Amino acid sequence: MFCFQCQETAGNKGCSVVGVCGKKPTTSNLQDLLIYTAKGISILRENLSLESRLENKELNSEIDYYITNSLFITITNANFDDEMISKEILKGLEIRDKVKTQLDNFGLDIKRLKNHDATTFTVKTIEDMNKKALTIGVLSTENEDVRSLREVITYGLKGMAAYYEHSVNLGYEKSEIVMFIEKALVSTLDDSIELGGLVGLTLETGKFGVDVMALLDSANTGKFGNPEITEVNIGVRNNPGILISGHDLNDIVQLLEQTEGTGVDVYTHSEMLPAHYYPELKKYKHLAGNYGNAWWKQKEEFETFNGPVVFTTNCIVPPKAGASYEGKVFTTNATGFPGWKRVEEKDGKKDFSEVIALAKTCKAPTEIETGKIIGGFAHNQVFALADKVVDAVKSGAIRRFYVMAGCDGRMKSRDYYTEFAANLPKDTVILTAGCAKYKYNKLNLGDIGGIPRVLDAGQCNDSYSLALIALKLKEVFQLNDINELPIAYNIAWYEQKAVIVLLALLHLGVKNIHLGPTIPAFLSGNVLKVLIDNFNIGTISTVEEDLKNF
Ligand code: FSO
Ligand code: SF4
Missing domain, CATH: 3.40.50.2030 (Rossmann fold)
Incomplete structure (x- = not known):
């Protein structure tokens, strides 16, 4: 096994014996092969136009679901079940055949990577799968920078797939998103795409990240109404x-x-x-x-x-x-x-x-804490309070916003975020989304003229709301650039949904994001340099230093 997709990866280099998350080598290998299977299907399927896909809607939804669900299964801490994953691989081989038949029926040819091993390999048993997996994992790409970009894209796609699946479960589909996922998956196998092309594709992944979060936002709010305080x-x-x-x-x-x-x-x-x-x-x-x-x-x-x-x-x-x-x-x-x-x-x-x-048959839960927390500050609710917020900014009552969205995790170093939140000046407001909030949502940081100092928009995908709020403020204050706003970004990441959120923010032009508690192991030195040069991405240092510098 080799896996370095999450923030807790061993030694911030990679898990190669067993996952810090508890993932066994076999599970890791099977997950690699599942992704490879999805890539094989994508090589075939990217030749089908949207119209031809929609000629058989049921099959289209089935395959869209297969592609996204396969990616989702491999997200950190989602699935540890070898038997289930191996069944998915076998199902993938059947789907691959179905797509071949579709291509034949339409008389279509394969544009890229024709006869690639991903479109032809077969496996039957878990042993076969493990053996095969060892030849196609992350390290099979030798060039460190190419590998890094291929993996950034793949992890972004995993996050995208997760959000897409939630939307679909609520009845909101958009096959264009899956078509992009397929195109990008194929590109991670395509040796003719060089570094520049992969950088472009990384940024395009961010664009579709915005699209998928918008889709999920309309699914969630369409079904359940707009979040409220x-x-x-x-x-x-x-x-x-x-x-x-x-x-x-x-x-x-x-x-x-x-x-x-x-x-x-x-x-x-x-x-x-x-x-x-x-x-x-x-x-x-x-x-x-x-x-x-x-x-x-x-x-x-x-x-x-x-x-x-x-x-x-x-x-x-x-x-x-x-x-x-x-x-x-x-x-x-x-x-x-x-x-x-x-x-x-x-x-x-x-x-x-x-x-x-x-x-x-079970006892009631044992109480471990008491009290209340407050949330519900997604875009619609914040827009309803816009006058109050704008007045507070104009009067200087709110001097700065800190976006502290993202994930929580086990590492002791994440105490930084509790301390950072606790020590922010009283005239600042935290905008949050994702499980990162648990580091400070019970600190009772008070309010500014009735506006709580921690505004929780929701889940990590609701970072989309935070982006809409920023764009709204930009409009109200008639600024040309989102980066002129008094907003600082101190984002905590853990797994691959955070990767798509990050790429989405970059697509929206957000600069100066601080990403912590560590820089991803999957960013090679050169790829990191591209992110620094173009987006001024940084990480965190000590709370004291950062409070001074932000
Ligand atoms: Fe957290 Fe886990 Fe939402 Fe993640 S529960 S860490 S980024 O799955 O997805 O924020
Ligand atoms: Fe290691 Fe994270 Fe991969 Fe688990 S998901 S094996 S902890 S890098």
């Missing part, structure tokens, strides 16, 4: 509960529907917290609160929750041996863990009946 209880009630984690709002709405009137409460964990902000979700009286913190605290927090847990997406942390919650965790969508149960669809609906039945 909401106080979320962080204590517990006396009923048994189900804890739901991850980003998929289509799952939580179905769980809320199916638990209504059963005496079982629903609590959110980590990235599911923003579900509370949506009118069509918060209306459920048994949506009881948010339990715990960011993903990496789950090993302790699931112990005290007492009831079942549902993972709709990453981040899964492999449990300790003998964990009391073993047997109570369910996965769905792209997530998987060996031995854990699945929530599958029945008659077009997710079937949570087993989870609910199990919850009824």
